[in-house]
Amino acid sequence: MNPSPFNLSALALDASLFRRIGPVFLNEPPVRAALGVVLALVVFAVFLLASGHDPLKSLEKAWHGVLGSSLGLSEVGVTMIPLLLTALATAIPTRVGLVNVGGEGQLYVGALTATGVALFFPVGQIWLMLPVMALAGCAGGGLWAAIAALLRRWRGVNEVISTLLANYIAILLVDLFVFGPWKNPEGLGYPYTTPFDVAAIFPAIAGSRFHWGFLAPAIALVVTYVILSRTLWGFKMRAVGGNPDAARRRGIAVDRYVIAAMIAGGALAGLAGMVEVSGIHHDLRPGISDNLGYLGLLASWLAGHNPATIVAACFLIAVFLVAGDVLQLSVGLPSAAGLVLIGLALFFVLGLRRVERRAL
């Protein structure tokens, strides 16, 4: 459509109001990600130099240790398993306009309920045991998220705040059990539960730490993707997230979708907890998650809450986390180096974008 000459000045005004500044290639997410990671590495190298380490040697060690060895790659895979689930735990509620910051706590509660099943209701063979534990984990995480969803629905408490506070309560809840009634009487006083029966453990693959629990995020990713982008539910969720009032007028049961999405997110984070205790620890203990809930949230944010790109974001974060461990073993850096690198990458990738030039 050709604009008439009379509207040209108006168009020019519009163009200047909404002009985005910055190079055009920043519109491409892969470019943003690559550039962001490179810049993060540069700043990280300076950080290493300042703390008295050789940055080139460290980065080379990290590269070989993480991506150049089968051990490193399997560790990346192991780390991605819970991350993918906690990322989806953020992505799903985001569709209806909710921010679930409670992945960490939901993970802990899911681990708790799954452990309860493993210890006290051994229902038999592995093919029955693991699904039942997974369901228990989902139920635990889902219930934990339901508290926030219902507090929002009935009392108007914002879910960002309630899920954040609930995280700390959940971590203490696990402590309560593993230091108390569930402590292994033969565990020499360590706050661990009795080790799981072999039927309650995801078998490892090819002698590595990578285990069959990877099926959980794989299935969750496919199901989430299909529901969000191929079903009427997914469409209605998007409507609810875009404009709840309009959705309500169109007859969509907004509250039901909001609460269901929150519970679904919590269930996936709870599943992450189940996968961790069943696949990695083989018992319940304090500190089973080192920020996995928060890292999943940020992975989802990096990926624009899109299940397909979430895989890439989780891969990136897992690589950095494992790099931190590799650097601790090989160069003697604190393993927190991985978290520093992740923080830098998040700042750069989030910040490297074209923004509208505005007065405000």
Added chain:
Amino acid sequence: MSTFWLVISGTLTGAVGPGVSVLYAVYGELITERAGRINLGMEGCLLMGACFGFLATVETGSAGIGVLAGMAAGALASLIHAYLIIYRDTNQLATGLALTLFAGGVTAYVGRDYVDSIIDGLNPLAIPVLADIPVLGEALFRQDILAYMAYGLGPLIWFVLQYTRWGLSLRAVGENAAVAFAAGRNPALLQLTAIVLGGALAGLGGAQLSVGLTHTWSEAMTAGRGFIAVALVIFGLWSPLRGMLGALLFGGAVGLQLQLQALGAPVSPFLLDMLPYVLTLGVLAIWTGAADRAMPEGLKTILRAG
């Protein structure tokens, strides 16, 4: 004194100390939110303040320099948040959480060699006469200097926000940035100032925690106090004076828990540790109608509920 009064007095004494670091974070978050922005990186700013405050105290031997270093660390950390959300238009919640993780990494990295260090730090100064008042004196007037500053800061912030030109501009930006701009204010600059000032206050709170209250540094020692502060700002309906009450409530839960443990109450310590978080959550649930009315307009896009 009977056991009852011992518990009351012990709880009060225990309430003020741990409450001070939270109170500084509450002030910081409150100024940020009155300007219409939210900073979930408050937890990170507290942690930076605690870590670098402690480090500087170890290295220089001066608690004063330590406290200043903590403040600077908190301000610098919040500057990252401010730049990204104001000038790069990133999501406030994600950026704040990224900052908290980043600060967790940096402080664990840098602070690793200082975990067992011993410092003299800030020590309680008893205020003559006042410290001898039964129950209250012990609780309020045998604290370190940063606690006394915190008492004064609440009314000061209230006055500045309510009665100065800068405070009015800040609140105007928090309500409606476009209108404030049309009235000749600079919203971006005002918000930047508010966020960095907030970070500096949180850094001060962190330094109080490590240099003043505990005289130690350990990884993740702030244990969610920054997030508690965000909740307490809502609890206090964006007023610094009610925020002081909120911090006292949080401290009271900590103090009561210590008292019950000392008395050997047959309750799990973990259950008692939950008390501050449960209590904060419970109060928020009771409070909500008022919170909706008091919330700065600029926050409603991010903190709306229902």
